[in-house]
Amino acid sequence: MFDKVLVANRGEIAVRVMRACEELGIDTVAVYSDADRNAGHVRYADEAYNVGPARAADSYLDQEAIVDAAEKAGADAIHPGYGFLAENADFAAKVEAADSVTWIGPTSDSMEQLGEKTKARKVMRGADVPIVPGTTDPVTDPEEVHEFGEEHGYPIAIKAEGGGGGRGMKVVRTEDEVEEQFESARREGEAYFDNDSVYLERYLERPRHIEVQIIADQHGNVRHLGERDCSLQRRHQKVIEEGPSPALSDALREEIGEAARQGVKASEYVNAGTVEFLVEDGEFFFLEVNTRIQVEHCVTEELTGIDIVKWQIQVAEGEELDFAQDDVELEGHAMEFRINAENAAEDFAPARGGTLDVYDPPGGIGVRLDDALRQGDDLVTDYDSMIAKLIVHGSNREECLTRGRRALAEYDIEGVVTIIPFHRVMLEDEAFVSGEHTTKYLDEHLDEERVAEAQEKWGSTEASSDDEEPVEREFTVEVNGKRFEVNLEERGEAATVPANANSGGQKPKPAGGSGGNGETVVDAEGETVSAEMQGTILDVRVEEGDEIQPGDVVCVLEAMKMENDVVASRGGTVTQVAVSEGESVDMGDVLVVVD
CATH class of the missing domain: 2.40.50.100 (RNA polymerase II/Efflux pump adaptor protein, barrel-sandwich hybrid domain)
Structure with a gap:
C-alpha cells in the first residue's frame, strides 16, 4: 500500500480523494495556490505545499512545481482528481518518469489514445462501437469545415481534441459562422488544454447525454458500473446528474454498458474512466472517453456501493478487482446537485466573492455531501464556481426526487449566492420530474421568471459586514513552500502580517487594472x-x-x-x-x- 499520496487538485474533489486515502491508511499531501492558503483541502491534508500564485497556469497547472512538491514531501503517488492536469498525458508521463512516484490513473499512452477525441473515435470504431458521423483526424483549416457542411449539412460541432464539458466546443449553424467559430474552438482548446487541435461532428439537436462508469485493473479485468444520465445541462455544463437513466429501456441500457466495456477493453485501458454517449431516437453514439474520475462519480457509488476512488488507488498499486461484472447491481435511484456559487436569476453569473456567514448542510437518510468549505470561509473566485455536491439516494426515482426536495430545503447557506433555488425549481419542473428533458432543455425552455421568484424566495443573503475584532486569529506561515499554521491572540489593534513575512507569500495587488x-x-x-x-x-x-x-x-x-x-x-x-x-x-x- 502507498504510504503517502499527493492530491494534485483543490476543493471538494481533493478532500474526497483524501478521505479515501484516510480509510486506506495513507497519509495525504495537499498543494495550494496563494488564493487557496486557507482552503478546506489544505486543512484536511496531513501536510501542504504552496505551488504558486492564484493563476491556475502558475500553480495547479505547473507540472514541475507539483512533481517537485511530491518529491519534497516524499509522496509515493499522485492522484490528479478531475480538471486541471487530470487528463494531461504529458503530466502523466512526467509522473511516470519520476523516481519512486506512481501515477494514480490510466497510463500516459492510454490518455493520449483515448483522451484525444479523434484517436478515441478510431479506437471505438475499431471495437464496433457506434460513433457520431464526423472526422477521425484533426481539422486544420476552416475550408474543411465548409466541405463537411456541404456533405453532412448544418449544424456542425467543432470540438477541441482535449476538451470536455462544453469547453472548446463551438456550434456552427450556417456557413457564415465557420471562420469565427473555428478560431474560437481552437483558442479555447489552447487556453484550457494546451492543445489547439479540433475535429468535427454532426451536431445532434436533442439528444440525451448518457455516460458509463468503468474500472479496469492491470490483470485484464474490465467492469462497467452502470450508467448516469447527465442530460440536464446549461450551455453544455452539467447541473444535475442521475442514475439509472429514466430514458433507457433495460435492453438499451445493457447494450450501452457492454459497448463501453468492450471499447475500453480494446484499448487496454487501466484504472477508472467514463465512456460518454449521446442517445437520440433509440440510437446511441459514442461521444468521448474521460480518462479520469468524474464530478458525478458519486451517483454511481451510491447506486453500487463501490468506492471508485479507493479502487483507483488500489488498481494503481496492482490489485485485482474482486468483483465480477454480474456482481454489479444498481440499487434504487440517485441524483447529484452541483452547488455552484452562481446566481441563476442573473444568467447564472458567478459570485464575485463573499463569506459563508452560515453554512448548515442537510443530513438524514440517503443524503451525502461532498464539500470542502466550512462556515466562516471566504469564497475563492479564481477557479470554477462549484463549492459542493449534494447527492441523494432513494429506493426509486420518486423517492429520490422527494428526498432531494427535502435536502435542498434544509441546505442553509448565507453570505454566498448559490443555485440551490434553481435546483428546487427543477424538482418541481414537469419535464424534469417526468424524465423527458434533453441536453437542450434548459437553454430552450428554462422559465426565467420562476427562477427569479425562487431566488427571491429561497436565495442566500449577501455577505454580512462584521466589524467586531476576533480575539484570536490564525495565520499561515510558509517555510520553503511548506505550509504551517500559527495562532496569534489579538490585543487592541488587529494584528497584521507584512507581505514579505513568508517565503511563498502573495504580495498585495496594486490598485487598478x-x-x-x-x-x-x-x-x-x-x-x-x-x-x-x-x-x-x-x-x-x-x-x-x-x-x-x-x-x-x-x-x-x-x-x-x-x-x-x-x-x-x-x-x-x-x-x-x-x-x-x-x-x-x-x-x-x-x-x-x-x-
Whole structure:
C-alpha cells in the first residue's frame, strides 16, 4: 500500500480523494495556490505545499512545481482528481518518469489514445462501437469545415481534441459562422488544454447525454458500473446528474454498458474512466472517453456501493478487482446537485466573492455531501464556481426526487449566492420530474421568471459586514513552500502580517487594472469598459482608433471555464486598450475606453 499520496487538485474533489486515502491508511499531501492558503483541502491534508500564485497556469497547472512538491514531501503517488492536469498525458508521463512516484490513473499512452477525441473515435470504431458521423483526424483549416457542411449539412460541432464539458466546443449553424467559430474552438482548446487541435461532428439537436462508469485493473479485468444520465445541462455544463437513466429501456441500457466495456477493453485501458454517449431516437453514439474520475462519480457509488476512488488507488498499486461484472447491481435511484456559487436569476453569473456567514448542510437518510468549505470561509473566485455536491439516494426515482426536495430545503447557506433555488425549481419542473428533458432543455425552455421568484424566495443573503475584532486569529506561515499554521491572540489593534513575512507569500495587488502587473492608468477620455469577473483575456477585438457600435465585442474573457464576450454598452471611438491577450484581470479592471 502507498504510504503517502499527493492530491494534485483543490476543493471538494481533493478532500474526497483524501478521505479515501484516510480509510486506506495513507497519509495525504495537499498543494495550494496563494488564493487557496486557507482552503478546506489544505486543512484536511496531513501536510501542504504552496505551488504558486492564484493563476491556475502558475500553480495547479505547473507540472514541475507539483512533481517537485511530491518529491519534497516524499509522496509515493499522485492522484490528479478531475480538471486541471487530470487528463494531461504529458503530466502523466512526467509522473511516470519520476523516481519512486506512481501515477494514480490510466497510463500516459492510454490518455493520449483515448483522451484525444479523434484517436478515441478510431479506437471505438475499431471495437464496433457506434460513433457520431464526423472526422477521425484533426481539422486544420476552416475550408474543411465548409466541405463537411456541404456533405453532412448544418449544424456542425467543432470540438477541441482535449476538451470536455462544453469547453472548446463551438456550434456552427450556417456557413457564415465557420471562420469565427473555428478560431474560437481552437483558442479555447489552447487556453484550457494546451492543445489547439479540433475535429468535427454532426451536431445532434436533442439528444440525451448518457455516460458509463468503468474500472479496469492491470490483470485484464474490465467492469462497467452502470450508467448516469447527465442530460440536464446549461450551455453544455452539467447541473444535475442521475442514475439509472429514466430514458433507457433495460435492453438499451445493457447494450450501452457492454459497448463501453468492450471499447475500453480494446484499448487496454487501466484504472477508472467514463465512456460518454449521446442517445437520440433509440440510437446511441459514442461521444468521448474521460480518462479520469468524474464530478458525478458519486451517483454511481451510491447506486453500487463501490468506492471508485479507493479502487483507483488500489488498481494503481496492482490489485485485482474482486468483483465480477454480474456482481454489479444498481440499487434504487440517485441524483447529484452541483452547488455552484452562481446566481441563476442573473444568467447564472458567478459570485464575485463573499463569506459563508452560515453554512448548515442537510443530513438524514440517503443524503451525502461532498464539500470542502466550512462556515466562516471566504469564497475563492479564481477557479470554477462549484463549492459542493449534494447527492441523494432513494429506493426509486420518486423517492429520490422527494428526498432531494427535502435536502435542498434544509441546505442553509448565507453570505454566498448559490443555485440551490434553481435546483428546487427543477424538482418541481414537469419535464424534469417526468424524465423527458434533453441536453437542450434548459437553454430552450428554462422559465426565467420562476427562477427569479425562487431566488427571491429561497436565495442566500449577501455577505454580512462584521466589524467586531476576533480575539484570536490564525495565520499561515510558509517555510520553503511548506505550509504551517500559527495562532496569534489579538490585543487592541488587529494584528497584521507584512507581505514579505513568508517565503511563498502573495504580495498585495496594486490598485487598478492590468491584472496585478501594475496600476492601469486611464489616460484617455471616455466611458470605461471593465471586467465583470476575474479571468484571463483570450482575445482583444479592437484597437485604438476603431469605431464601434453598442453591443460590439471588444474582447473575449475566459472565466469559470467559459468564454465570455465583453461588449461595449455605447458606440464611439476606442481611445485606449488597457489589456492584452493572455493577461489576467480582476473584477473591475479597466479593459477598454470608448469616447
